[in-house]
Amino acid sequence: MKIIELKTPYLIFLANETRDGFVKTGHGIVEWRRTLCEGQLRLEGGTIDLGLPSMTIKDAVETNIGSLIIGTASIGGGIPDAWIDTLEDALLKGIDIVAGVHNHLKDVPRLREAAARSGARLVDIRIPPENIPVGNGRKRTGRRLLTVGTDCVVGKKYTALALEKDMKGRGMNVDFRASGQTGIMIAGKGIPIDAVVSDFVSGAAELLSPDNDADHWDIIEGQGGIIHPGYAAVSMGLLVGSQPDAFVVCHKANRMYIDGWDNFVLPTIQEVIERTVQIGKLTNAAIRCVGVSVNTSQLNPEEREKYLDDLSKEIELPCVDPLKDGTQEIIDHLNNEFNNK
Amino acid sequence: MKIIELKTPYLIFLANETRDGFVKTGHGIVEWRRTLCEGQLRLEGGTIDLGLPSMTIKDAVETNIGSLIIGTASIGGGIPDAWIDTLEDALLKGIDIVAGVHNHLKDVPRLREAAARSGARLVDIRIPPENIPVGNGRKRTGRRLLTVGTDCVVGKKYTALALEKDMKGRGMNVDFRASGQTGIMIAGKGIPIDAVVSDFVSGAAELLSPDNDADHWDIIEGQGGIIHPGYAAVSMGLLVGSQPDAFVVCHKANRMYIDGWDNFVLPTIQEVIERTVQIGKLTNAAIRCVGVSVNTSQLNPEEREKYLDDLSKEIELPCVDPLKDGTQEIIDHLNNEFNNK
Numbered sequence: 001m002k003i004i005e006l007k008t009p010y011l012i013f014l015a016n017e018t019r020d021g022f023v024k025t026g027h028g029i030v031e032w033r034r035t036l037c038e039g040q041l042r043l044e045g046g047t048i049d050l051g052l053p054s055m056t057i058k059d060a061v062e063t064n065i066g067s068l069i070i071g072t073a074s075i076g077g078g079i080p081d082a083w084i085d086t087l088e089d090a091l092l093k094g095i096d097i098v099a100g101v102h103n104h105l106k107d108v109p110r111l112r113e114a115a116a117r118s119g120a121r122l123v124d125i126r127i128p129p130e131n132i133p134v135g136n137g138r139k140r141t142g143r144r145l146l147t148v149g150t151d152c153v154v155g156k157k158y159t160a161l162a163l164e165k166d167m168k169g170r171g172m173n174v175d176f177r178a179s180g181q182t183g184i185m186i187a188g189k190g191i192p193i194d195a196v197v198s199d200f201v202s203g204a205a206e207l208l209s210p211d212n213d214a215d216h217w218d219i220i221e222g223q224g225g226i227i228h229p230g231y232a233a234v235s236m237g238l239l240v241g242s243q244p245d246a247f248v249v250c251h252k253a254n255r256m257y258i259d260g261w262d263n264f265v266l267p268t269i270q271e272v273i274e275r276t277v278q279i280g281k282l283t284n285a286a287i288r289c290v291g292v293s294v295n296t297s298q299l300n301p302e303e304r305e306k307y308l309d310d311l312s313k314e315i316e317l318p319c320v321d322p323l324k325d326g327t328q329e330i331i332d333h334l335n336n337e338f339n340n341k
Numbered sequence: 342m343k344i345i346e347l348k349t350p351y352l353i354f355l356a357n358e359t360r361d362g363f364v365k366t367g368h369g370i371v372e373w374r375r376t377l378c379e380g381q382l383r384l385e386g387g388t389i390d391l392g393l394p395s396m397t398i399k400d401a402v403e404t405n406i407g408s409l410i411i412g413t414a415s416i417g418g419g420i421p422d423a424w425i426d427t428l429e430d431a432l433l434k435g436i437d438i439v440a441g442v443h444n445h446l447k448d449v450p451r452l453r454e455a456a457a458r459s460g461a462r463l464v465d466i467r468i469p470p471e472n473i474p475v476g477n478g479r480k481r482t483g484r485r486l487l488t489v490g491t492d493c494v495v496g497k498k499y500t501a502l503a504l505e506k507d508m509k510g511r512g513m514n515v516d517f518r519a520s521g522q523t524g525i526m527i528a529g530k531g532i533p534i535d536a537v538v539s540d541f542v543s544g545a546a547e548l549l550s551p552d553n554d555a556d557h558w559d560i561i562e563g564q565g566g567i568i569h570p571g572y573a574a575v576s577m578g579l580l581v582g583s584q585p586d587a588f589v590v591c592h593k594a595n596r597m598y599i600d601g602w603d604n605f606v607l608p609t610i611q612e613v614i615e616r617t618v619q620i621g622k623l624t625n626a627a628i629r630c631v632g633v634s635v636n637t638s639q640l641n642p643e644e645r646e647k648y649l650d651d652l653s654k655e656i657e658l659p660c661v662d663p664l665k666d667g668t669q670e671i672i673d674h675l676n677n678e679f680n681n682k
Binding site: 134136137196197201203230232233237261264275278279 | 475476477478479534535536537538539540542543544568569570571572573574575577578581602604605616619620623624
């Protein structure tokens with residue numbers, strides 16, 4: 001296994017959760033991959049509804065569920081005792097259990113044993129595959145677009161998924177490539193790039209977007225920030241290994257400082273474009289920025305329009321809020337740049 | 342334990358090795374830290390002589406040896422059976438065993454058990470400490486110099502050690518900081534930066550060169566290359582976390598392509614300087630190059646002199662081969678740049 005691959009379809013496990021903010025993973029999967037989701041499973045007391053059919057483990061077996069996805073974050077990190085009976089039952093019936101942040105499946109002996117007995121897997125989405133090679137820098141076939149950011153939590157995953165959706169809508173040959181936990185659950189495969197040992201980050205990025213058809217676009221989920229005191233190494237390896245033809249800069253309007261590093265002024269969009277081009281040229285001499293994706297949730301409608309207009313004039317590229325406007329302007333520009341070449 | 346720390350003094354274990362090229366680690370420790378080395382231990386058939394007193398484990402106990410350092414690379418990676426009696430004996434007497442590449446100490450049950458019984462440690466120098474934090478970018482006290490490179494295997498460790506030695510010779514307050522396996526054995530402590538998960542590389546670099554006296558220099562061993570298709574992520578994290586005031590570019594004369602990546606033209610020294618300054622400014626606005634260290638082993642004496650002269654004129658900085666000329670010219674320049682500030 002060179003990249004993590006999840007069995008589909010999914011049953012989303014919501015436990016006894018009542019707080020919507022703790023079910024971001026579940027919501028994200030349903031938003032972007034409704035067709036992969038066959039059902040949801042709540043325990044007693046649970047009130048969250050993703051709009052999926054309710055299912056027992058017995059139903060799940062009949063529906064040929066591949067993976068039970070833990071769609072909620074438990075407090076404290078462990079697997080609550082109240083979950084164990086259900087998860088063990090799923091494993092014994094051959095259904096993989098998939099979990100991310102804070103859920104340590106392998107620390108629970110009953111789950112370990114049930115998995116060993118049936119052959120079902122405990123998939124910890126934070127753990128990268130073994131034997132990732134060092135990046136070789138070889139030019140791969142097909143096209144690649146990477147979302148990069150002025151910071152973390154500025155919409156790199158959202159933008160990549162929105163681009164994939166809008167490009168699919170135009171009949172383009174395109175795939176979202178996941179480099180983070182929620183992204184991997186949505187895509188059904190990927191590599192948690194930030195958990196890869198630094199010697200192998202660009203190699204992992206190469207595995208993430210392998211050779212493909214000449215007209216095919218990989219839309220690669222970015223991580224970190226290329227100008228960031230904590231996460232620049234991750235972004236560097238992902239950029240060099242992805243060898244993107246194109247990139248979109250993601251930004252949050254009105255953010256002034258790097259989130260969590262308040263003595264670091266946020267780099268400008270132009271600085272991120274220049275640095276990304278400089279570094280990206282190593283593995284793709286023709287790398288270019290094709291647009292900017294801005295989270296404008298802090299702006300009112302008039303501010304938003306002016307902000308995006310001013311930015312488009314300054315950067316001379318399409319600038320959109322994908323949540324409000326979609327990504328069509330960026331795709332128009334992308335097609336102009338690449339279709340005739 | 343936030344960084345690896347080895348117990349001193351050392352006994353260098355040479356096994357039954359007869360080939361000098363397989364004892365680079367042992368030679369390196371003796372070359373740079375003769376005073377840490379109390380003895381060498383050969384098994385039957387071994388012919389390598391590091392010029393240290395021969396010692397048995399009994400002698401080692403009487404000499405209060407802290408660590409037995411495996412100074413030779415075994416073929417195939419495992420620990421040969423012929424080594425086990427001696428290593429087990431050392432462990433049972435409380436002496437740590439330290440090994441690097443290809444030597445999997447913990448895979449040998451007798452060694453594991455002996456260590457558990459006595460409390461001595463099996464130190465695998467390839468495994469970074471746990472709980473390394475994300476880099477915080479906070480400005481630390483003291484001065485730092487990082488060796489960077491146009492490629493791997495161009496003398497980054499050698500240059501850092503030569504600088505430390507020559508600066509110590511002038512009575513300067515200076516410490517070599519090790520980021521790789523052999524370097525850690527030489528320094529007696531450090532972090533194998535290339536083995537750190539990418540999210541934590543700059544955090545590891547921060548641990549490696551903590552706050553220090555205002556006049557103190559950390560000379561930090563570089564890794565990889567900031568313009569490298571395989572290892573740029575490591576170099577990025579090390580650069581950002583080291584927040585160096587100064588850096589020296591290491592280069593091998595006449596190398597044309599990145600070693601092992603033969604379709605990648607080697608970056609120029611000037612390109613490496615510019616990129617290092619651009620990126621390094623994030624955590625140290627005053628970062629500057631203070632010299633170039635060239636491995637000129639491929640050049641004859643006249644070529645060498647002309648090469649270094651021409652390069653000095655082009656770069657307008659001292660350019661030396663530390664193996665031939667030492668690093669005094671670079672230190673002169675460093676002192677001019679920093680002493681009056």
